[in-house]
Amino acid sequence: MSFAALERLGIPLNSVFINGAWTASDSTETIEVHNPKNESVVATVCKGSPGDAERAVAAARAAFPAWAAQSAIARAGLLQRFAALIDEHGDTLAELLVSEQGKPLAEAKIEVGFTSLLLRHAAESARWIEGEILPGDAPREQVWIQRVPFGVVAAMTAWNFPAALFARKVGPALVAGNTIVLKPHEFTPLSSLYLAELGARAGLPKGVLNVVLGAGREVGAHLVTHAHTDLVSLTGSVRAGGEIYAAAAPQLKPLRLELGGKAPFIVMDDADIDAAVTAAMASKFFAGGSVCTSNDRMYIHERVYDTFMEKFLSAVGALRVGDPMTDVQIGPRISKGEVEKLERIAATAAEQGATPLLKHEGPAGLDARGNWFLPTIFSVPSNDLRIMKDETFGPMVAALKISDFDEALKYANESDYGLSAYVFTQSNARIMRCIGELNFGEIYINRPGGESVHGFHTGYKNSGLGGEDGRHGIEGFMRKKTMYNRFG
Incomplete structure (x- = not known):
């Protein structure tokens, strides 16, 4: 079922999604995706490589200026179209989730609904992107504080909610004006590949959304330490979060880490x-x-x-x-x-x-x-x-x-x-x-x-840094720029 679902959309399983197109991986190695119900092989995908990540970051970086220059409302319109396509293909996506992740079909359908809801909420948040105007210290002067995108976001998702976590990263990153390179967990890559194709069909410009495959300590690590990724967002284990924290430290790279709980x-x-x-x-x-x-x-x-x-x-x-x-x-x-x-x-x-x-x-x-x-x-x-x-x-x-x-x-x-x-x-x-x-x-x-989706999902201590969802989650994908405007 999994191969057929991807094949119907023209998604080649030996490829990654870079610069708006399915592109052969640099790696000749493959990974088998197993059905947890009986360990049968449902699909074989490329293993992915740091070279793939390199090309994806370059594409995202090249796409960033034009994407950031669009109005937030225009970016939101594409996310709304993306969400509508998810709803249209919801049954297939739910079955894909069951085959690669093992959750009951009824729960997979709930996840698909939450996936499109996350994108819609991100789109609605376009009108929340606000600046501030403060009085200056001098006459005829104002202080402007603007929220602007970081640039290229490197995102990594966990295997438990592969579709919803995709949307949780992609939606706010894109509506804020960033471009993104996303690496799904190697256990559950199929739903992210499917969603990448739907994003392209929704009209996302080339390079705005890129999906690469591979192991966290290889491809993920390359994304974290890359000089041209500007923000790292992970949903994963405390171990992975700690390793990313250490790897990002030399560059003082901003992190959003949603980790474990008890x-x-x-x-x-x-x-x-x-x-x-x-x-x-x-x-x-x-x-x-x-x-x-x-x-x-x-x-x-x-x-x-x-x-x-x-x-x-x-x-x-x-x-x-x-x-x-x-x-x-x-x-x-x-x-x-x-x-x-x-x-x-x-x-x-x-x-x-x-x-x-x-x-x-x-x-x-x-x-x-x-x-x-x-x-x-x-x-x-x-x-x-x-x-x-x-x-x-x-x-x-x-x-x-x-x-x-x-x-x-x-x-x-x-x-x-x-x-x-x-x-x-x-x-x-x-x-x-x-x-x-x-x-x-x-x-x-x-x-x-x-x-x-309009709350704020955030943890203390080993549960992570930053947070997701709602107004505060969107702000995590923007940084502030202060301008002192003397107009006379």
Whole structure:
């Protein structure tokens, strides 16, 4: 299916997208893209090379002056056309996502909808690009502060939401007047190739959007250190973010790093338990838990612990697991490596004293060739276990009984991460305390996760630098220029 979908749009799998055209890669090596359901090969693409990145940066740099000179409204019109094409090809793109990433088809369709929404929101943001006029110190003088594009953006995306993350980088970068070179994760290149072709059909000028393939430590590193990339935007692991931080340091290059998370899920004794269980399920098992904002550790008040856990475990046991092209809620993991990582975390948790409460049995006849790790729930005796510290990025979570809100806040903040947190309480005093005392960039109160395109998705500590979405996310793709205008 994957090859056929790309072939129908005239996309050659041995190519990269540079300067508005499909171009043969400098590399003669190839990468197989595997279906996580059964490890079958769905497509073979070029491996990509630093030479490809070099040509892509040159094309983006050459295209930048004319693109930046266009009005923001004109750039927005092309993004609106791009979004409309995504909607038109939505079913095919969703099936492509399932085949390369393994998420259930229903979730893939949600991602496709969010992809076009991100581009539309970026287009609407064209009218938010504002300057400032301040009085000068001298007579007949004004101080003008303008927001201008950086130039060439180097962007790298993760495998968990390959289409949505493409739009999350491309939309704001382009509407702000930058050009972009994007490298998708090597596990999930197909949706980015498909989107590149749709961008060209939408009318994006040559060189404005370029897509290259390859490994992060080769092609990605070349983009980060290239003298002619002006801003680097990554969604990925803390390890990758740290390596990019170090590589960009000699040039003092601006970075936007959206990295990992270890979200606490706090349920107090006055919470709506049914709503909390529903949110815990959605926030843990959407995309199989491979979400940086996923509910990754639960702190449940002792007065409601038994009631909450009984309902939660019942809901987990009822999850539908299987072929992601069917009506299921849990599909396979992206790779064998991810399965092995989760197995190590589970084994370490048991060794450190965690009690297994549930291991989903899965359906009969589950294909053993696939990358399967079934939903797993633990209870833990303390907050010191590794499972309460290390990001799982999968369908596994542990619960700890707490006695009061102070304890919940203390345990929640005992983390190297600071992206998202969840709090269920009816107390306005507790909710207000979260502002000053819960050290996370994004807090969900009495609701499941899922950020809005007009919000601001930002993390503290090891969860990253900068942020995305909304007015503040767009501003991350612009820098300020101050002019002192004496007019007499």
